[in-house]
Amino acid sequence: MFPLTTVLLEAGHATLTPVWFLLIAVLWVGFFFLEGFDFGVAMLLPILGKDDRKRRVMINTIGPVWDGNEVWLLTAGGAMFAAFPGWYATLFSGLYLPLLLVLLGLILRGVSFEYRSKRKAPQWRNAHDWMAIIGSFLPSLVLGVGFANFVKGLTVAGDPPLVTTGFWSLFSPFALLGGVLFVVLFAAHGAIFIALKTKGDVHEEAKNLGTKLAYASAALLAVWAIWLNLAYAPDNPAAKVVTWITALLAAAAVAGAGFFSSKDSEGKAFILTGIGIVAMVSTMFVKMYGNLGFISADAPGLDMWSASSSPYTLKIMTIAAAVFVPIVLAYQAWSYWVFRKRLSTDNLPVEKDEAIPVGS
Amino acid sequence: MDAQVIARWQFGITTVYHFFFVPITIALSMLVAVLQTIWYRTGNDRYLRLTKFYGKLFLINFAIGVVTGIVQEFQFGMNWSEYSRFVGDVFGAPLALEALLAFFLESTFLGLWIFGWDRLPKKLHLMTIYAAAIGTVLSAVFILAANSWMQNPVGATFRNGRAELTDFGAVLGNPVFLATFPHQISASYMVAGGLVAAIAGWHLARLNGHDETDTSGKGDAATWRWAARFGAWVLLVASVVVIISGDFQSKIMTEVQPMKMAAAEAHYNTSDGSDFSVLTIGNMEGTEATHIITVPGLLGFLATGEWGGEVQGINDLKEQYDQQGFLRNDGSQTDLQKTFAQELKQLPTNVVPNVPVAYWTFRIMMGLGFVGMAIGAWILWATRKGRTPGPSRLWMMAMGALPFLPLLANSFGWIFAEMGRQPWIVAGVMPTWTAASPSVSAGEVWFSMILYTVVYGALAVVEVGLFMKYLKMGLPDVAPVEVIEDEDAPLSFAY
Numbered sequence: 001m002f003p004l005t006t007v008l009l010e011a012g013h014a015t016l017t018p019v020w021f022l023l024i025a026v027l028w029v030g031f032f033f034l035e036g037f038d039f040g041v042a043m044l045l046p047i048l049g050k051d052d053r054k055r056r057v058m059i060n061t062i063g064p065v066w067d068g069n070e071v072w073l074l075t076a077g078g079a080m081f082a083a084f085p086g087w088y089a090t091l092f093s094g095l096y097l098p099l100l101l102v103l104l105g106l107i108l109r110g111v112s113f114e115y116r117s118k119r120k121a122p123q124w125r126n127a128h129d130w131m132a133i134i135g136s137f138l139p140s141l142v143l144g145v146g147f148a149n150f151v152k153g154l155t156v157a158g159d160p161p162l163v164t165t166g167f168w169s170l171f172s173p174f175a176l177l178g179g180v181l182f183v184v185l186f187a188a189h190g191a192i193f194i195a196l197k198t199k200g201d202v203h204e205e206a207k208n209l210g211t212k213l214a215y216a217s218a219a220l221l222a223v224w225a226i227w228l229n230l231a232y233a234p235d236n237p238a239a240k241v242v243t244w245i246t247a248l249l250a251a252a253a254v255a256g257a258g259f260f261s262s263k264d265s266e267g268k269a270f271i272l273t274g275i276g277i278v279a280m281v282s283t284m285f286v287k288m289y290g291n292l293g294f295i296s297a298d299a300p301g302l303d304m305w306s307a308s309s310s311p312y313t314l315k316i317m318t319i320a321a322a323v324f325v326p327i328v329l330a331y332q333a334w335s336y337w338v339f340r341k342r343l344s345t346d347n348l349p350v351e352k353d354e355a356i357p358v359g360s
Numbered sequence: 361m362d363a364q365v366i367a368r369w370q371f372g373i374t375t376v377y378h379f380f381f382v383p384i385t386i387a388l389s390m391l392v393a394v395l396q397t398i399w400y401r402t403g404n405d406r407y408l409r410l411t412k413f414y415g416k417l418f419l420i421n422f423a424i425g426v427v428t429g430i431v432q433e434f435q436f437g438m439n440w441s442e443y444s445r446f447v448g449d450v451f452g453a454p455l456a457l458e459a460l461l462a463f464f465l466e467s468t469f470l471g472l473w474i475f476g477w478d479r480l481p482k483k484l485h486l487m488t489i490y491a492a493a494i495g496t497v498l499s500a501v502f503i504l505a506a507n508s509w510m511q512n513p514v515g516a517t518f519r520n521g522r523a524e525l526t527d528f529g530a531v532l533g534n535p536v537f538l539a540t541f542p543h544q545i546s547a548s549y550m551v552a553g554g555l556v557a558a559i560a561g562w563h564l565a566r567l568n569g570h571d572e573t574d575t576s577g578k579g580d581a582a583t584w585r586w587a588a589r590f591g592a593w594v595l596l597v598a599s600v601v602v603i604i605s606g607d608f609q610s611k612i613m614t615e616v617q618p619m620k621m622a623a624a625e626a627h628y629n630t631s632d633g634s635d636f637s638v639l640t641i642g643n644m645e646g647t648e649a650t651h652i653i654t655v656p657g658l659l660g661f662l663a664t665g666e667w668g669g670e671v672q673g674i675n676d677l678k679e680q681y682d683q684q685g686f687l688r689n690d691g692s693q694t695d696l697q698k699t700f701a702q703e704l705k706q707l708p709t710n711v712v713p714n715v716p717v718a719y720w721t722f723r724i725m726m727g728l729g730f731v732g733m734a735i736g737a738w739i740l741w742a743t744r745k746g747r748t749p750g751p752s753r754l755w756m757m758a759m760g761a762l763p764f765l766p767l768l769a770n771s772f773g774w775i776f777a778e779m780g781r782q783p784w785i786v787a788g789v790m791p792t793w794t795a796a797s798p799s800v801s802a803g804e805v806w807f808s809m810i811l812y813t814v815v816y817g818a819l820a821v822v823e824v825g826l827f828m829k830y831l832k833m834g835l836p837d838v839a840p841v842e843v844i845e846d847e848d849a850p851l852s853f854a855y
Contacts, residue, residue, distance in 0.1 A: 056855060063855045064471035067426065071463040074433050078456035081437065085448020085522075092437025092444075093797035099438060100808050107427040107815060111822070114423035117855040118826050160445055162799040309449040310524045320457055328464045335468050338479050341847060349850045 013305075016314035018289075020083035021304050023321060025285035027079055031072035032186075033277050038066045040190015042109065042136035043183070045129050048194065048209060052125060053345045054202050059113060059132075060348075061197040064339050066113060068332055070106065082317055086307030087292050090156060094163025098146055098170065102139045109135025120351060140186050141179045145170060147284050148178025150293030151232050157297040164297065174227060181220045185254065185280070188213035189273040192257060195266040200344035207261055214258030214273060221251035221280065234287050243283050250279035364796035366805040367439040370812065372778075374431055376771050377816050381425030383770050386500055386545065387552030388418045389493035391594065393486070400486050406583045409835040414556060416836075419474065420826050424819055426467070431812070433459070439805060443785055443795035450516045450525045451506055458502035465495030478844040478852040497545065504544055508537035510786050511777070512616040518699035523789070526695070536616060539609035542601060547729075547773065549598035550766035554732055557591025557739050558762035559831055560584045564743070565751040565759070580835055585743050592743075595736035595766070602729060607662065614663040614671070617787055618689045619711060620780035621663055622674045623718035626651075629673040634660030638723075674712055681711045686788030697788040709791050713782040721776035725769045732765035 011019075041062050049055030062069075080088040092099055112131035119125075152174060154165045191210030195203055225247030233240050257272035287293075294302045308314070392415045399407035433455065436444045444452075469491035476485050509516075515530030516523045525531070564584040614621040622628075625637060636658030637651035660669035672680075672689065680687060685701040687693060693701070735758050742749040749755050785792040839852065 060851075060854045064475040065468075067467035068464060068471060070430075071459060071467050074430065074463055075456065075459040077433050077437075078452070078459040081444060081448055082452030082456035085445050085452055088437045088448060088452070089441035089445040089797075092434060093439070093441035093799050096438055096797075096800050096804050096808070099434060100811065103431055103434060104811060104815060106430050107819075110427040110430075111423055111819060113855060114419065115822065115826060118420070119829075160442065160798070162441075309452065310519075312528075313449050313453055313525045316525075316528050317453055317456060320460060324460050328460065328468075332464070332468055335472050338472060338476060343851075344848070346848050347851050348854055349852065 011311070011315070011318075013308070013311050013314075016311055016318065017304055017308045019318065020079070020308065020314055021285075021289060021292075024076060024079050024083065025282065027072055027076035028285070029278050029281045031069070031076055032281050033274050034069035034072060035066075036186045036189045036277050037193035038062050038069050038190070039136040039140045040186040040188065041194055042112075042132040042190075043140070043187050044190055044194070044206075044209070045133055048191070048202065048205055049129075052122075053348060055125075055129060056117070056348055057198055057202050057343050057345055058194055059116065060343055061194055063113065065332075065335060067110070068335065070110070073106075079317070083309050083314060084292070084304065084307040085309060086161070086302055087304070090161055090163060090294070090302055090307075091154075091292075094154065094156070094165075095146060095170075097167060098142045101142050105135040105138035105142075107135070108132075109139075136186075137183060140182045144179035144182025145175045147182075147281075148172075148175040151178075151228060151284050151287050153232075153291065153295035154293060155297055156294045156302050159300055161294070161296065161300065161302040163294075174231065177220070177224055177227070181217065181224055181280075184213060184220055185217040185273070185277065188217045188254065188257070189270075189277060192261055192266055192269045192273055195261065196270050197342055198344060199342045200346070202344065203342070207264070207266060210266070210269065211258050211261040214254055214261055214269065217273075217276070218251050218255035218258060221247075221254055221276065224280075225251050225283075228283065228287070232287065234289070236289075239286050239289065242286050246279045246283040246286065250276045250283065253279060361802060363800055363802040363805050364793050366802055366809060367796050367800075368792065370439060370805060370809045371435060372775070373809070374428065374435065374812055374816070376775065377820075378425065378428040378432055379771060379774060380767060381421050381428065382500075383544075383548035383551040383767065384418070384421045384555065385425050386496045387548040387594075387598075388414065388421070388555065389489065389496050391552050391556060391591075392418055393489040393493050396486055396489060400482055405838055406586070408838050408841070410583060410587055412836050412838060413830075413834070416830050417555075417559075417827060419470075420823065420830065422470070424823050427819075428816065438808075439797055439800060440785075440795050441797035441799070443790065445522065446790060446795070447523050447786060450509060450513075450523050450531065453525065453528070454502040454506040454509075454531075458499050462495045462499035462502065465498065466492050469495065475851075475853060477841055481843060482841065500544060500548075501541065504540050505532055505534065505537045507777075508534045508540055510784075511613075511781055512536045512694065513696045513786050513789055514694050516694075516696045518696055518703075523696055523700075523786070535612045536609075539605060539612050543605040543609050546598045546601035546605060547766065547770050550595055550602060550729065550732060551763070551770060553591045553594030553596075553598055554736065554766050555591070555763040557588050557595055557736060558759045560587035560591060561739050561743075561749065561762075562756065562759040563834055564588055565749050565755050568748070568751050581748065583835060585746075585748065588739055589743055592736045592739040596733060596740070599729065599733040599736070610662050611665055615689045617781065618672045618687075619674065619677045620713065620718065622672060622677060623713045623715050623780055624722040624776065625659055625671070626715050626719045627659065627671055627673050628675050630670065630676045632673060634658075634663070634668050634671050636662065674715070678711055686711075686784075693788065696786075700789050704789070704791075707791055707794065709783050711783060713780050718776060718780045721772045721779065725772040725776060728765045728769035728772065732762060732769065735762045735765070 041058055045055055045058060049058050077088070108131040112128040112135060116125055116128035149165070149170055152172065154163050156162060157164050188210060191206050191213050194206035195210050198206065228247055229244050234243060253272045254276035257269040257276065260266070260272060261269040291303050292307060296302055300306060392411055395407050395411040395414065399411055469488045472480065472488040473485065473492060476488060480488070509531055512534055513523065514534050515525060515527035517526050564581060567581045567584070610621065635651065635654035635656045638653040638655065657668035659671055661667045663669065663671045685704065686697055738758065742755070781787055783791050783793070785795045844852070
């Protein structure tokens with residue numbers, strides 16, 4: 001512990017900036033790993049949730065944890081603000097409308113989970129289901145398109161550096177592939193999560209769909225991996241090798257998830273879709289290392305060195321992260337353990353003056 | 361309209377809206393924890409029913425607080441990119457720490473609390489609501505530290521073309537923060553105490569002695585009476601803390617933002633003396649005012665602690681700014697204010713905030729708080745020694761109004777704090793109009809503002825509808841609480 005402390009106290013800009021780039025990458029990876037299945041579960045409501053009780057089982061698999069998962073996004077955003085104000089400022093103002101769509105999606109989604117069960121009228125529940133579905137689909141799609149654009153590079157110019165890539169230029173074929181990839185991959189991750197957390201009918205149907213979706217995402221990932229590495233490879237030779245490995249690993253892992261899902265090993269399948277997401281997002285951050293996903297057209301330009309905070313601020317943040325990230329991980333893991341039991345329609349409490357369904 | 365003007369309106373609207381839910385979240389989470397603790401200690405179902413009843417209302421409120429909070433976190437970058445770029449080194453850290461220390465704690469442990477009744481042993485389950493409640497307070501710590509820095513930018517210097525943090529301890533030890541924190545926390549307890557008392561007082565009066573369940577003094581009426589008195593006591597004790605901390609706060613405000621204090625009093629000329637005006641009319645050009653009703657010397661006392669102490673007037677402060685730049689009351693400047701002053705002189709800035717807004721929001725805040733306090737005292741009086749208030753029109757109206765009085769006082773207090781800081785986004789350092797995003801057009805801000813307004817409006821209708829539904833349902837029946845091991849048994853709670 002003491003040598004680590006010494007290293008930290010003596011660390012300057014040259015060390016702390018890459019450390020914070022890495023930490024922000026970790027926060028985004030964590031967000032997509034966790035919220036990925038939350039998004040997937042909600043997007044699959046119309047497909048796997050043929051009746052209200054099945055839908056309730058699906059929603060309850062993420063009920064206790066979805067909000068904690070979403071905090072990873074807020075922490076990633078806050079950490080970008082604190083560690084790279086230039087990145088936060090240019091990106092969030094430059095991609096104003098896409099970010100607005102993400103926020104609106106998250107608003108509708110969050111409310112829908114909490115309020116859905118509070119009334120029994122089918123119209124009420126239907127409306128809330130659609131809020132959850134749209135509120136999960138929209139952020140997945142927009143973030144997929146967005147991250148593909150970071151891989152391609154958003155052009156910035158001027159002082160202060162501002163994004164000059166126009167709104168409609170965001171929708172290149174590669175970016176659209178990125179959007180579809182996020183949606184399908186999160187749906188696969190979500191289906192396998194449902195299979196892992198349920199028993200009975202819901203479990204069987206989720207497992208079958210999860211297998212298909214995992215194979216579909218693996219195919220998309222393979223195309224994406226080749227396209228990214230041929231067209232948008234990083235400049236650094238070592239990084240070029242890394243992105244080939246991580247991108248193909250993502251495709252292979254998700255293909256493996258399909259295999260294990262079909263063999264009734266949804267635990268292994270879930271770990272593999274998870275690895276797929278981690279490897280995919282890591283690939284993108286390797287490409288963004290240094291330039292943060294920007295192409296500077298003129299001086300002073302924008303990269304992680306010019307966008308980052310002072311060593312003093314980064315040190316304080318590093319200490320806070322070193323102490324609290326492990327604590328957060330510990331209690332979040334504990335909450336997953338508390339809610340480890342599989343759910344079925346039998347576990348749903350009978351709602352007041354609701355007829356008890358036949359056969360239970 | 362200019363993009364930055366619409367962006368200011370957007371910030372105001374989304375923040376005031378978000379803040380309807382914040383004080384309730386901060387204080388009601390803790391009051392629910394206290395109710396559950398009493399149940400845990402006594403085993404009396406009355407307190408479990410109260411825990412579940414107010415807990416449900418708390419969660420309905422919390423959901424909107426969460427989702428509207430997301431917008432706050434991203435709005436700085438979207439609409440205020442140059443602010444974010446300039447202050448991120450100082451201001452970003454508290455926001456990131458809020459997410460890391462507070463949001464994770466709140467969200468994870470509330471999930472455990474909501475779904476954990478039959479999964480966790482009673483004591484552990486009780487700890488989860490405390491963890492969540494502590495999370496809400498930590499959240500207030502970081503946000504208030506960040507806001508206080510905008511009012512009084514300490515612990516930072518002008519370097520590399522931006523504000524850079526030099527002393528994080530000074531940011532957390534900012535006197536503005538030290539005064540604002542107890543003021544905000546106690547103001548939150550006024551809201552939650554008022555809410556608990558008003559709902560209980562309303563149910564109590566509605567039963568009006570016709571309570572079939574009340575044979576042993578343990579029925580609904582007795583429970584509501586207990587809750588009404590509990591809430592009223594919380595409200596009254598919190599009010600005292602609000603007044604003391606508010607007094608402390610106004611003295612610090614006079615020190616670090618003399619113009620804000622002068623605007624709050626429509627106090628134009630130092631030579632006008634230090635009478636506190638209760639009612640004032642002024643000319644809209646904002647150069648002088650006519651005080652209709654005044655309390656001699658009180659302003660000096662509020663601002664400086666000395667009866668009749670000298671308070672600088674708006675016109676004098678304006679003249680001082682033209683000659684020497686932004687100064688605090690004793691003529692000092694923070695490091696950042698000092699080093700940025702040269703750059704600042706080139707920017708045209710009208711240093712007087714909107715005086716009628718500052719003047720009236722300040723008074724409305726205090727007025728609403730005092731009326732809320734009075735109703736709290738009335739509840740205690742009306743329920744003394746086992747008495748039960750009847751459903752008189754006045755009583756029901758008072759119960760209906762009570763939750764909104766401290767809540768709106770919170771809103772007006774913040775409108776005053778933020779409008780009184782103008783024209784600065786960071787006092788004496790950065791004018792608000794220079795802080796907006798240059799790459800965002802007025803059309804884009806309009807578009808987002810209309811969308812937010814529509815969505816927030818719809819959410820408000822849904823929220824109030826649900827809140828009223830569960831409020832009217834009254835105390836829920838409770839089943840014995842125990843950990844369920846059976847894998848196929850129904851859960852005690854599910855969405």
